[in-house]
Structure formats: C-alpha cells, structure tokens
Amino acid sequence: MIEVKNLSKRFxxxxxxxxxxxxxxxxxxxxxxxxxxxxxxxxxRCLNYLEVPSGxxxxxxxxxxxxxxxxxxxxxxxxxxxxxxxxxxALFANKTALENVAESxxxxxxxxxxxxxETARKLLVSVGMEAHLEKYPAQLSGxxxxxxxxxRAMACKGEVILFDEPTSALDPEWVEEVLxxxxxxxxxxxxxxxxxxxxxxxxxxxxxxxxxxxxVIVEQGPPSQIFGNPQNERTKAFxxxxx
Ligand code: ADP
Ligand code: MG
Numbered sequence: 001m002i003e004v005k006n007l008s009k010r011f012x013x014x015x016x017x018x019x020x021x022x023x024x025x026x027x028x029x030x031x032x033x034x035x036x037x038x039x040x041x042x043x044x045r046c047l048n049y050l051e052v053p054s055g056x057x058x059x060x061x062x063x064x065x066x067x068x069x070x071x072x073x074x075x076x077x078x079x080x081x082x083x084x085x086x087x088x089x090a091l092f093a094n095k096t097a098l099e100n101v102a103e104s105x106x107x108x109x110x111x112x113x114x115x116x117x118e119t120a121r122k123l124l125v126s127v128g129m130e131a132h133l134e135k136y137p138a139q140l141s142g143x144x145x146x147x148x149x150x151x152r153a154m155a156c157k158g159e160v161i162l163f164d165e166p167t168s169a170l171d172p173e174w175v176e177e178v179l180x181x182x183x184x185x186x187x188x189x190x191x192x193x194x195x196x197x198x199x200x201x202x203x204x205x206x207x208x209x210x211x212x213x214x215x216v217i218v219e220q221g222p223p224s225q226i227f228g229n230p231q232n233e234r235t236k237a238f239x240x241x242x243x
Contacts, residue, residue: 001026001159001191002047007056007067009042016042018215020056024160024208027189031202033226034212035238040195043212044162047193048082049075061159080108083156087165089145091137097124097148098133104156123151127181143174150181154190161185163194199242203227211235 002024009017016039024030032040045051047058053067060081065074083104091100098120105116124133127147137145146166153161163182167175179201186192186205196202202209202223209226211219211234219232227243230236 001028001061002193003057003059004047005057007043007046007058008054009039009046009051010054016215017046017053020215020217022210022217024191024193026159027191028207029186029191029205030193030208030210031206031223032193032195032210032212033197033199033202033238033242034218038212039215040212041164044084044164044193044195047160048084048162049078050084080156080158082158082160082162083153085146085149085153085161085163085166087169089137089142089149089169091145091148091152093137096134096136097129097140097151100137100148101151101155104152109157120151120155123154124148126154126184127151128177141174142170143177146170146174146178147181150178150185154185160191160193163192163196165195165197167196167198197242199227199239211238213238 004020004022007017007020008015020043034040042051046053055067057064057066060078063077063081065078098117101120101123102116105111105119106113121133124130127150129144129147132140132144167178170178179198183205206223208220209223210217211226213234219226219230219235226235227239230239
C-alpha cells in the first residue's frame with residue numbers, strides 16, 4: 001500500500017536521506033528506531049510532503065508521485081493519504097478538542113459542520129476523551145492533548161497515520177495512556193508508521209521494525225529479529241544501548 005523507492009533528501013550539501021526503499025502493507029504496523037539526527041523525522045515528513053524530497057518515488061494508496069516532477073494537485077492528493085501525529089501535538093489553541101478533530105473534515109473533506117462534529121465526537125470517545133470534548137488544549141494534560149492529536153489524525157481518513165515520537169514530550173505518567181490508544185488502533189489494523197524510542201512498545205506492536213542510521217535503513221525485520229537476533233553490528237549496538 002505504501003511503496004517508496006530511492007527516496008533522497010538533501011539540506012544544502014548534506015544528504016539526510018540516502019536512497020531509502022520502504023514497503024508497507026495495508027494494516028501493517030511499522031516502527032522506525034535509530035539514533036537522533038538520523039533522518040527518521042525527515043523520512044516521515046517527506047511521505048506527507050511536509051518536506052520536499054530531493055529525489056525518488058512515493059506511492060501511498062493509489063497516489064504515486066515522482067519527486068522530480070510533481071504537480072500541486074498531486075501533492076494535495078498525496079497529503080490526503082496520510083496524517084501526522086506530532087511530538088508537540090500541534091493543536092489549535094483557540095479551538096476545543098471537538099473542533100480540533102472536526103477541522104480537517106470540514107476544511108479538507110468539505111463535510112457539513114454537524115456531521116463533522118458528530119464524527120469528531122465519536123473519535124474522541126474512542127480515545128477515552130468523552131469527558132473533555134469542549135475543553136481547549138490549555139485545559140488538557142499532555143496525554144489528553146496527544147489523544148486529541150491521535151483522534152484528529154484518525155479523522156483525516158488517510159490510508160496511513162504517521163507518528164513522530166508521539167510520547168517523547170510527555171511526562172512519564174501520561175505515556176502509557178497514549179501508548180494504549182495506539183495499541184488499540186493497531187488492533188483495528190490501522191496502517192501506521194511510528195518513530196519511537198519506546199522499545200518495549202515497539203516489540204509488542206510492530207509487524208516490522210526498521211533500524212535507521214545516517215540516512216539509510218541499516219536493517220529491517222520482525223521485532224524478534226531486530227531485538228532478539230540483530231544481524232548487523234550497528235543494530236546490535238543500538239539495541240543493546242536502548243534496552
Ligand atoms: P531524526 O528524526 O532521526 O532525529 P531528522 O530527520 O530530524 O532526524 O534530522 C536528520 C538530519 O537532518 C539532522 O542532521 C538535522 O540536523 C537535519 N535537518 C533536519 N531538518 C532540517 C532542516 N529543515 N534544515 C536543515 N537541516 C535539517
Ligand atoms: Mg525526529
């Protein structure tokens with residue numbers, strides 16, 4: 001369902017992503033691990049065209065773009081295929097939880113407001129936020145804000161949800177509730193690509209783990225391989241340090 005070929009990204013002279021190939025099947029949970037500064041966020045951002053790739057091809061669902069020659073319309077179509085959960089939540093401060101989740105349904109999908117709010121309510125209930133529908137982000141804990149962020153991503157109706165370290169800005173007490181919501185999503189076979197430092201979580205939910213370092217995919221495989229029997233020395237060293 002997702003096919004990335006030869007994806008590269010340069011910032012000036014620095015090649016941050018080097019010829020990345022990536023395949024993700026429908027319903028698959030792919031977890032990306034690796035040291036910081038390795039290009040994990042850049043990879044996710046390129047998939048959503050938040051960052052413009054320097055080269056390569058991206059296909060998500062039935063939308064395929066070639067980084068060399070891509071039209072505005074193709075970028076728009078590609079963006080609709082995925083949604084993002086950011087480390088920093090990135091909620092609208094002047095909108096309630098309900099309005100934050102309904103926003104893309106109204107602006108991107110052109111749904112009538114009542115229908116969008118009703119869908120948003122259901123999604124917020126599904127992430128355990130029924131008591132906080134009318135609250136503004138500043139009235140919510142970090143864990144609650146991130147659950148709104150996840151409900152908002154679910155509302156986008158894309159093929160895949162991209163998570164960039166969704167728990168790393170949270171106080172430790174809020175991490176588990178956010179991971180629990182992600183586990184529930186994984187059970188429903190929502191296709192997800194998750195960058196995380198939560199190794200235990202990765203081990204539990206991933207169908208495939210990708211270890212990235214220095215802008216390349218060093219090794220990928222099932223969690224049993226990456227955590228239990230890594231084939232590459234650098235994977236071995238990283239996993240040993242992270243454990
Ligand atoms: P990770 O998410 O694995 O920590 P990033 O994808 O954020 O890594 O960053 C990879 C490299 O790209 C880093 O060296 C970072 O400094 C650089 N980088 C990221 N974004 C930009 C940018 N907008 N301009 C210049 N360099 C950037
Ligand atoms: Mg990052």
